[in-house]
Amino acid sequence: MKIVILGGGATGMGVAAKVKRNDKNCEVLVIETGNYVSLGACGLPYYVGKNFDEPNMLFARTIEKFNESGIEIIINSKIKLIDLKNKKVVVNNKEITFDKLVIATGADAISPNIKGLNTIEHFKLTKFEDGLALRNIVEKKNINNILIVGSGFIGLELAENLKDLNKNVTMVEIEKDILSNLYDAEISELIKTTLEKNKINLMLNSFVNNFYKKENKVIANISDKEYEFDLVITATGFKPNTELLLNTGLNFYKNNAIIVDEFGKTNIEDVYAGGDCCAIMNKITNQFCYSPLATVASKQAKVIANNICKIESRFNGTIQSSIIRLFDKAIARCGLTVREANDLNIKTKVSYIKDKDHTHYLKGQSDVHLKLIMNEDTHELIGAQMFSHKDSILRFYSLATMVWSKIKVNEALEQIDLPYSPPFAKSFDIIHIAISKFI
Structure with missing residues (x-):
């Protein structure tokens, strides 16, 4: 079986590596328009800021290492034609056929329309x-x-x-x-x-x-x-890199992201897609959304590779979790905002709390702001937002798990057994306090 992958980013190279681990007999060819693959683009701002000096640390794996595992990579490619019906692409004036195609072309920066x-x-x-x-x-x-x-x-x-x-x-x-x-x-x-x-x-x-x-x-x-x-x-956002694919018969989301199902399949047989060029299902709303995040790309890569190799695997959607450091603070979120819930006619109840991150008798105590959003009809947590000192933000991971699991707010959840020690938390954490406001 010959698998051609368009794009050498997180999704494309993730699919390539996983396919080879699943079945060494598969022929895997990656077509990349740039001169490198497997870039950790999320680290670019920190390279610019001199958090580290060796730029090649941004690459998860070299082309040579991929070649050693039997993956062929064509860099500096010019894709002239994508013919999904006849299962071929024309690259650098050479026709390449495929049995399975994976579209992992990523996203491009939006160039704002500003005069001059x-x-x-x-x-x-x-x-x-x-x-x-x-x-x-x-x-x-x-x-x-x-x-x-x-x-x-x-x-x-x-x-x-x-x-x-x-x-x-x-x-x-x-x-x-x-x-x-x-x-x-x-x-x-x-x-x-x-x-x-x-x-x-x-x-x-x-x-x-x-x-x-x-x-x-x-x-x-x-x-x-x-x-x-x-x-x-x-820095005005991203758009899916799908211009070459608009007239191929694929189904597209409103921003021209490719629509895929839970298996990573497009509407065309033997054509898969994943990563920043795709629209994916929001786990809470059961509607498509565009969420160009590295975490999504890597998860989709495994799902696509497994299904190509006839190992049934499903992508379970996104709650669009994200986290960012901002000087000595950090901000995290997942699920829906109140505004998004209102737009979907979801009746919400909100708990917004400001409290401290740990006990008062130890130095360095700082504020934590936490907002929880509950579906008032189902009593499920559907959103969470947190702002705190960067050392306190990781408690948010438990909240993302709650939203992901569609957990119901009740007395048992109020008593969730979170770890406690004076340097890290209070015995009744801000998470407990926020949940108690719903009870």
């Missing part, structure tokens, strides 16, 4: 070469005032890392709240306060009208006022 953007040097952070280029320029002494357009995960991580390099950082965000698609207003406000406390210049509910160059500077017209910057970075 194409006339100035600007940076994004999606690929390995982006990280190398951005780190190289921010090391220059004359790069001090930096504008980040967008305040999503990449924008926030860059803001933290660039500030740690003693840069003056300005963030412009068109929405009035930060990460308003992931957090409710209480948590968004805490993120805003943390950024301001660390001297990030926030321009919320604002937008860039246009850019132009003036000598060695970039002038940005932001909400009808002009500001001067040394460097511009765009």
